[in-house]
Amino acid sequence: MTNPPIKRSDRFHLSANLIRSAESPLWLHFQRGMKILLPSLKKARESANRIACLSNLRQLGMAMLLYTQDNKGKYPSHADQPAQYEDWIYWQKSRRQQDSRVAKYIGNFNPSVFRCPSDDFTLRPRNLSEPYFYSYTMNYLFSCRAPQPIAIYSRVHNAVNKIVLVDEDERSLDDGNWHPLLVGSSVENFLGTRHDGRKQTLKARGNVAFADGHADWITRKESQNSRFYDPDVR
Numbered sequence: 001m002t003n004p005p006i007k008r009s010d011r012f013h014l015s016a017n018l019i020r021s022a023e024s025p026l027w028l029h030f031q032r033g034m035k036i037l038l039p040s041l042k043k044a045r046e047s048a049n050r051i052a053c054l055s056n057l058r059q060l061g062m063a064m065l066l067y068t069q070d071n072k073g074k075y076p077s078h079a080d081q082p083a084q085y086e087d088w089i090y091w092q093k094s095r096r097q098q099d100s101r102v103a104k105y106i107g108n109f110n111p112s113v114f115r116c117p118s119d120d121f122t123l124r125p126r127n128l129s130e131p132y133f134y135s136y137t138m139n140y141l142f143s144c145r146a147p148q149p150i151a152i153y154s155r156v157h158n159a160v161n162k163i164v165l166v167d168e169d170e171r172s173l174d175d176g177n178w179h180p181l182l183v184g185s186s187v188e189n190f191l192g193t194r195h196d197g198r199k200q201t202l203k204a205r206g207n208v209a210f211a212d213g214h215a216d217w218i219t220r221k222e223s224q225n226s227r228f229y230d231p232d233v234r
Contacts, residue, residue, distance in 0.1 A: 046118065050195035053116040053135075053167055053207050054215045060113065060136060061209030063105035064088070064164055065153070071144075073152035075164070076101040078143035079176025081128055086145070088138050089114060089176045093130060116167050116207075118194045126174035126187075137168045137178035137189070141230055142211070149232070156231040159211035163218075163229050167192045167207040180229040191223040 067076055067088075076088035083092055090100045097103065097111040106113060115121075116135035124131045142151045142164050156162055166178045169190035178189045193204035195217070202221035209215045211231070218228070226233045 046195055049117040050207065050217070053118065053195065054217070056113050056116065057136065057165055057167065057207055057209040057215040058213070059106055060102060060165055061211075061215055062213040063102040064209070065211070065213045066105040067102055068153040073154050074144045075142045075151055075153070076138075077145045078138045078140050078178075081175060084145065087176065089134060089136075091132055091134055091176055116192070116194065119192075120170055120194075123170040124173060125171060128174050132173050132175050134176070135167055135173070135192070136165050136209075137173070137176055139164050139166070139229055140177050140179040140181075143177075151231040153211065156211050157234045158227075160214070161228055162211040162231055163208045163223065164211045165209040166223065167194070169193065169206075180224065180226075183224050191218075191220045193220065 064075060068074060077084045077086040079087035079089050079091060083090070083095065086101055088100060088102050090097055091114075097114065098109055100114075103109050114134040114136060119135040121131075121133050124133075139162075140146055141148070144150055153159070163180075166189075168178055169192040172187075172189045180189070182188045191206040191208070193199050193206050195207065196205045202219065202224075204220050205217045206220065206223070207215060207217055208223065222228050
């Protein structure tokens with residue numbers, strides 16, 4: 001009588017059992033190798049996510065710049081509460097993201113451009129009226145609704161170093177607004193460090209978009225320096 005052929009899945013399990021039992025040193029070597037490999041794979045995945053996040057911010061930064069060209073140098077609104085027509089992002093459930101004021105300046109618009117691939121949307125400890133399920137927020141000092149001399153692109157000092165959008169930390173994400181003057185308060189808005197091991201130090205880095213349209217990875221300390229966030233500071 002001919003024995004039935006061993007299925008591929010059975011051969012795999014048989015081989016695994018042999019490694020674990022008859023050749024336990026080989027199994028231990030395999031485990032050690034995986035312990036070395038897995039952190040490297042995780043680091044590579046996070047690096048890829050950081051690059052994708054920078055790409056999103058670069059698109060949004062350029063959209064902001066194009067918006068100013070159509071609006072006499074003015075920027076859109078910072079998208080806090082209540083909702084405004086000029087909000088840079090329409091983030092509330094009752095609004096369509098494709099109607100966001102910057103959306104028409106993004107080719108082949110997809111709402112995913114508002115989200116960092118490493119953002120954990122289940123972590124939203126702050127909630128003003130409804131959760132903010134996006135990752136990026138606008139520098140309040142550039143808003144057309146900020147209570148100070150309105151920022152005009154042509155008057156921004158050193159636009160290449162002035163933050164207009166940030167990848168904000170999950171701990172403070174509650175609307176489309178990033179307010180750099182709240183440092184040290186109970187409602188501080190933090191630069192997200194999800195691509196830097198989620199470290200909570202001033203040396204930890206996060207992604208931002210600048211007023212000239214480019215995006216980069218900067219330290220949290222730099223994000224708290226007026227030379228990087230205030231359009232009127234040289």
